[in-house]
Amino acid sequence: MTTPSVLERAKDGDGAAIAALLSSSLKAKGIAVRAERESFCLHLWFTSTTVPPQGPTVAYARRAIERLQVPSIGILNLYGEQTGFAQPAWREEIALLSLASTDPGAPPLPAAPELAGPGAADPVSLSELEAGPAPAAVARAYQELGLAPGEPLAHAESVYFKRRAELLRRGDRAALEPLKWAFTTLKTHLDQAAAEAESAETGVYASLEEDFTVAPVVQRPRWSETGSNGPAPRLSSTQPTATDDTDILSFQNRYSNGLIFPGLLLLGMVLNAMPLASFLLRGIRIWFHEFGHATVAWLSGRQALPLPIGWTSYNPQRSLFVYLGLLTLLGLLFWAGRREGLRWPRVLAATLAVVQFAMTWLLPANTFDMLMAFGGVGGEIYLTALLIVGFYCPLPHYFRWDFYRFPVVVGAAFCFWGQVWLWQQVSQGRASIPFGSMWGEAEDGDMNILINGHGWTPGDVIGTYSTLTHLCLFAIVAVYGYTLFRQHRETFIALGRQWLP
Template identity: 70%
Template sequence: MKSPSLLERAKDGDAAAIAALLSSSLKAQGIAVRADRESYCLSLWFTGNNTVPPQGPMVAYARRAIDRIQPPTIGILNLYGEQTGFAQPAWHEEVALLSLPSADAEAVSLPLDTPTAAPPQGEPLNPSGLPELEPAPVAIARAYEELGLALGEPLAHVEAVYFKRRAELLRKGDRAAIEPLKWAFTTLKTYLEQPQTDEVATSDLAMADIATVSRSGSVKRSRPSTPLGPAQPNAPDDTDILAFDNRYSNGLIFPALLLAGMVMNALPIVNALLWGIKIWIHEFGHATVAWLAGRRAIPLPIGWTSVDPRRSLFVYLGILVLLGLLYWAGRREQKRWPMGLAIALAIVQFVMTWLLPADTFDMLLSFGGVGGEIYLSALLMVSFYFPLPNYFRWDFYRFPAVLGAAFCFWGQVWLWQQVPRGKAAIPFGSLWGEADHGDMNQLINVHGWTPGDIIGTYSAIAHLCLLGIFAVYGYTLFRQHREFFIALGRQWLP
């Protein structure tokens, strides 16, 4: 009996045969494919030799391949992109094949599409090495439907409807509903701006949907999933001022807020009216030390923080639960930095609660007031660039938070610039007028610090935080304007 061919085995749903067909087609691109099948679910790993295969072209290529092979018993594709030598895949997308159209015999007999011929001279090269993919007609129809428009509306009307509906959702605070609109707008904009060589047939618009299936089993329209890594969008959204990848917010508004905080410090009346912001951050500096060390603390905006020096298991577990929720929310939304922050703070909390001597805790508690005005303010400012889980609404509150933090931060930077020059004094005493019972007094009288130690420590922390702020700002500018800076360097550097 004649053994079935590789294509016949692939059409029967043989995972190894499908992987062999795809590997032979992608071999010229340096991409190997391996497959595994469990029931009606087929998993495909695209492994690049020197780089991670691009997600969008690979997903579209896999869909087209399965469309041509037509295995009748495969309902879900799990697609992974990885690089040789790395243990974890760089991206993952799950695709459900609800009812792919039947492929004719001629299409099945053809080899899978691969970029075998070099493009004519003068044509732009596709950096991914894969054929350029136009949006599928079904995606165009879905995008029009998402925006509530009739099929074939021009780009000007699409833009008007998108911006109007987005503004309404922003006023309502429903940012989650903006994502489908953004996807629809981007899809239609790409489709309508490219040259149209063939008219979209009505039969094409009736093609069966390819949908992304969530883990809960619900079905959603397919669109590229988020890579398993830091959020670095390929197309910055400069139309949404609250977006974390908005280049105007990151490049102009952030330094404007820092400058506004500096000006607020220079105006005596504003400084006096907003003095409470500095007091509260000062008290939170004390309280954060106490909380991380497992002590009860209540910061009050009247220049006083009530601290219980005894360890509290309730406080320790409560903070640990909050850090666990932060980690869980970051993992759910695939934001790595909240996960890393939660782990780091949990380690610091364990050390400070169970390993830190009592006298060291007392010293850090005294140090944390003025220190908190410096490093807590700096952390608030640089967190402008780091998205928190959506329910925090950090995309909005980061603007006033950075302004208040900058107001407090520049006050301390200016103070510790003036103290070594003899133009300002170390802030001995307390807000309540007790000249011998302030934080600086505690550091000197109880913990053996000298005035030089105080000046040197706080000045060094202020300069390090200032350097960190500029480093984060510079890195963000370079990341979002990489091509500009590279071109500038090539022009001016030998």
């Protein structure tokens, strides 16, 4: 059997072969390409010692893939990154308009020079990159979205997000990819048409060859962001775009971050203030309380089983199996965050690994017992606060945190505000310390153990938990304020210049 050539494998959708072709043609520019297939979505990373110019690179890759005519690839995710930096400098998602139908008269993609031997033509000449959309693909995109041809982008966005939300509610994830392809195809087509119209009016036509020879953008190391040469260039991936603002699940959506987030906190506060809702949702408090106990045990290398009946069973003896098992899970979280270029999963995994080591091997047994008693009510405070600020922290796609963070924040806020109100009342003498336990003797309660078994005074209990609630509340407000400032920096600066002397 004849071994397929690199070009044949690329036309079959082989990501490694496509990356080899592109790397070969871009080698002279000092750009290396790697690829990864995910269903009919192709991810391409363009890496160089300086950040590859976004516009020409995107146009080059798009034209190259379109000429390969791979029917199994519908969405193209492109990333530009600089060697030595974990985060891409830019990212762009486009639809391959050749998915449904390509121009039968389009010339085939020649082989890459290094793969075909000396004298072979450049696989995709930069002068050949200008390409218009395939009409059949655009028509199919309109049909997939149930729209009449010629509908504006705003209407297409509205229909797309409504159907996407409906599919998510039904759990029909298989239908999401075709829907996403249709929307990105239509958006690419309409954006390109608008750009061409604008260029025709202004008479400005940029040359891709010239764009590739402009001075490269260089990322500065993090430690020199405020050096004498001025601030480091801001990564485009951190800036909210129009698409982000229309996608409520996006972590860069300014409406979700600025308006919906405080609305969720307010909803949790209202539910906590309503006696009936507070009674019906009492199970949420119990879960957070028991998980507060369990997380202390797990991080200390002990076996623990939290139950929704107000009881956590645990073994006071260290378990190497628990320690290594949790460490493995943290390692997988770190790896997933690194693979998807997410900072927070790596920070969380590394921090918890250090805490786990200290609590498992350095923590005295008496201190562990004290933290187990403290962790119940403490978990209702710091675990809920962690989930609330986690609203702004992307996690690996497997967790679908972009969707589940909304109901989770409501539940966490419900429990958090209950503790804030409780300890505010206790510190003012309007309520008493919650002694006792749901099960067993009254002396088995967490507060009883802290006072009778570890020498805490009622003042210590009140002061510690009140301070913890205030610190967590400050952290939530600080994260919210920082996010607002980061996404509306120009507005805040303008207001400051107007109102401050």
